[in-house]
Amino acid sequence: MSALLPLQNTYAETLDGLYYPLEPEGFPEPTLVAFNAALADELGLDSEAVRKAAASLFSGNTVPDGARPLAQAYAGHQFGHLSPQLGDGRALLLGELVGRDGKRRDLQLKGSGRTPFSRGGDGLATLGPVLREYLMGEAMYHLGIPTTRALAAVTTGDTVVRDGPLPGAVLARVAASHLRVGTFQFFAIRDDQEKVARLTAYAINRHYPTLLDAKNPALELLRSVARAQAHLISRWMLVGFVHGVMNTDNMTISGETIDYGPCAFMDSYSKSTVFSSIDRGGRYAYGNQPAIGKWNLARLAETLLPQIADDSDEAIPLAHAVLDEYTARYEALWLDGMRGKLGLTGEQPEDEPLVSTLLSLMESEGVDFTSLFRQLSTSLRGDPDPARELFSEADEFLSWESQWLKRVGEQDRVKTADAMDRINPLYIPRNHKVEEVLAAAHSGDYAPLQRLQTVLEQPFVSQPGAEDYAQPAPPTFGPYRTFCGT
Ligand code: AMP
Ligand code: MG
Numbered sequence: 001m002s003a004l005l006p007l008q009n010t011y012a013e014t015l016d017g018l019y020y021p022l023e024p025e026g027f028p029e030p031t032l033v034a035f036n037a038a039l040a041d042e043l044g045l046d047s048e049a050v051r052k053a054a055a056s057l058f059s060g061n062t063v064p065d066g067a068r069p070l071a072q073a074y075a076g077h078q079f080g081h082l083s084p085q086l087g088d089g090r091a092l093l094l095g096e097l098v099g100r101d102g103k104r105r106d107l108q109l110k111g112s113g114r115t116p117f118s119r120g121g122d123g124l125a126t127l128g129p130v131l132r133e134y135l136m137g138e139a140m141y142h143l144g145i146p147t148t149r150a151l152a153a154v155t156t157g158d159t160v161v162r163d164g165p166l167p168g169a170v171l172a173r174v175a176a177s178h179l180r181v182g183t184f185q186f187f188a189i190r191d192d193q194e195k196v197a198r199l200t201a202y203a204i205n206r207h208y209p210t211l212l213d214a215k216n217p218a219l220e221l222l223r224s225v226a227r228a229q230a231h232l233i234s235r236w237m238l239v240g241f242v243h244g245v246m247n248t249d250n251m252t253i254s255g256e257t258i259d260y261g262p263c264a265f266m267d268s269y270s271k272s273t274v275f276s277s278i279d280r281g282g283r284y285a286y287g288n289q290p291a292i293g294k295w296n297l298a299r300l301a302e303t304l305l306p307q308i309a310d311d312s313d314e315a316i317p318l319a320h321a322v323l324d325e326y327t328a329r330y331e332a333l334w335l336d337g338m339r340g341k342l343g344l345t346g347e348q349p350e351d352e353p354l355v356s357t358l359l360s361l362m363e364s365e366g367v368d369f370t371s372l373f374r375q376l377s378t379s380l381r382g383d384p385d386p387a388r389e390l391f392s393e394a395d396e397f398l399s400w401e402s403q404w405l406k407r408v409g410e411q412d413r414v415k416t417a418d419a420m421d422r423i424n425p426l427y428i429p430r431n432h433k434v435e436e437v438l439a440a441a442h443s444g445d446y447a448p449l450q451r452l453q454t455v456l457e458q459p460f461v462s463q464p465g466a467e468d469y470a471q472p473a474p475p476t477f478g479p480y481r482t483f484c485g486t
Pocket of ligand 2: 249250259
């Protein structure tokens, strides 16, 4: 089996004391239900051979030779409250794979059984959330947004009890790494500076190796993570993605989106959009995400202070400056992204008010976020009606439209429209479609899931026959509520 998955183990070898070694127990009757052959290829694997062995490999029934499976320790602020011990309670890191591109990635089994971090939980995952994570991660990948990805999903043959009996499943997940803000917190709150320092060195080595020679590596690590997160969160905002549970244990050091639990794409534009049933205060609402990113980075900064400078009076202002940079960088990236979505080239002082006027119009009318930008490119191609029809207050939109057209200018409008369509997705995982395909999968019909995945592989390209995938949910659907993946 070692030839199938040539796993390496730098985490296990370098970070002794930061995890529990643990073999997966396996399951009675694993069945492969989804396999990502394209990703297997990128990882340099023999995808057909891996597919054949997938049920056994990804249920944990067969542990590849040379693998050193382990449960990672981490802590985290959950909804603002510190949980000193979280960790992989239902996941095991199998090891690392170096892909064709030379990049090292973790391979993790999620839902593989109990670990020393399971607390009261059963260590298991169920089919719905596993397929949801699979689907959402791949959707994000094809939108060009940094993300963990799914290599495979298997059902276990076991029944898992939640509100009722549900089919058990395991997700084989691939990530640049599973280092989180919470990984640093675990050791920092125990004042184990030696381990925080080893973790810092490992994170730099793995994700930001150019910092190895920096004068202040810990400060530069913070800066790099802040940059990666500013980029990531700006991309979420520009496609209307609501992560839903931005706890510090769900924020990566690599800058990839991780842990697709209660996440969903916003339909009607509103800054206060919340889908998660447990986010009653709206802490992780769409419009709060950039600020939460900064809050989480501040928690990372706290863990790094002793390494940034011996004297905290010296370290704190240095860290603060990085956090301020995050805000400025996020805002610049976001505004730049909005310019792109609206077909604006160059930078003009009126861009910011032009964007915010449109967003407040959209918010007051509950306009579908994804549809509008595609309809604006239709306007540039000479048919302004579809965009206008999205607004009932025609006068206000018409006045915005004329300012926008003036700003777009006389450049080739069809070319501008084409450029907008390469940025603004036509297809996103619409909530009602996601629910539809998961319900079908539950009854054993995976064809709708595969069809949706195929559509989402080319989110920017109009696909004949896929018209209904571009439509907002019918009025009978909703309000949409999502649940954590447990
Ligand atoms: P999550 O909400 O998936 O980010 O998980 C938060 C924490 O709860 C992590 O430490 C998970 O490992 C743990 N956890 C979630 N579900 C389970 C479960 N069914 N059994 C054990 N631990 C779990
Ligand atoms: Mg998590």
